[in-house]
Amino acid sequence: MPTGVALRDVRQQLFDAAQRVLVRDGPTALTSRAVTAEAGCAKGVLHRHFADFDDFLAELVRRRTAGIEAWGATMCETAGTGVVAENVADVLSGVFDRVGLGLVTLILARDELRARLRNGAGVPMLAEVTAVLAGYLRAERDRGRVRADADPGVLALGVVGAAHLMVADGRAYDPGAVRELVASLA
Numbered sequence: 001m002p003t004g005v006a007l008r009d010v011r012q013q014l015f016d017a018a019q020r021v022l023v024r025d026g027p028t029a030l031t032s033r034a035v036t037a038e039a040g041c042a043k044g045v046l047h048r049h050f051a052d053f054d055d056f057l058a059e060l061v062r063r064r065t066a067g068i069e070a071w072g073a074t075m076c077e078t079a080g081t082g083v084v085a086e087n088v089a090d091v092l093s094g095v096f097d098r099v100g101l102g103l104v105t106l107i108l109a110r111d112e113l114r115a116r117l118r119n120g121a122g123v124p125m126l127a128e129v130t131a132v133l134a135g136y137l138r139a140e141r142d143r144g145r146v147r148a149d150a151d152p153g154v155l156a157l158g159v160v161g162a163a164h165l166m167v168a169d170g171r172a173y174d175p176g177a178v179r180e181l182v183a184s185l186a
Contacts, residue, residue: 022102058116072132079139085182089175096173
């Protein structure tokens with residue numbers, strides 16, 4: 001006996017629904033029921049594809065992080081082009097948009113999610129972004145576009161932390177403010 005309409009790429013539909021809920025209602029509204037309702041499927045569908053809701057959230061964060069890491073690899077390959085401060089601000093705009101900031105909020109609020117994602121020191125997702133930016137800033141330093149005595153790891157940590165503080169109270173990400181910050185440090 002059929003149990004409903006067949007869903008194509010159900011995992012992606014669930015991830016897309018979670019992002020819509022994050023943007024529309026914020027991280028406190030993100031529940032398995034909200035995600036499945038937004039995706040138009042039964043709650044059991046999520047649990048057929050993921051061990052539990054934190055498993056689902058961990059995969060959502062991993063996908064986001066993988067995209068940021070791929071972007072970072074491209075930035076390192078194209079180091080020497082564009083304006084360093086603008087390139088860094090562009091990366092951070094992809095991290096601290098409403099979905100990214102919602103995911104960071106969830107990571108900080110959910111111990112089980114943070115434990116599943118932890119891969120070394122730091123806050124998951126923010127630590128990976130910091131590593132991506134450090135690699136990019138190192139490549140730019142090697143090309144003479146960042147001060148020779150600059151420590152790319154410390155610079156990246158400072159920029160990510162400052163950008164997070166700028167948006168942590170719910171204000172919209174301001175790429176101009178981040179460009180000014182990076183320009184003053186680099």
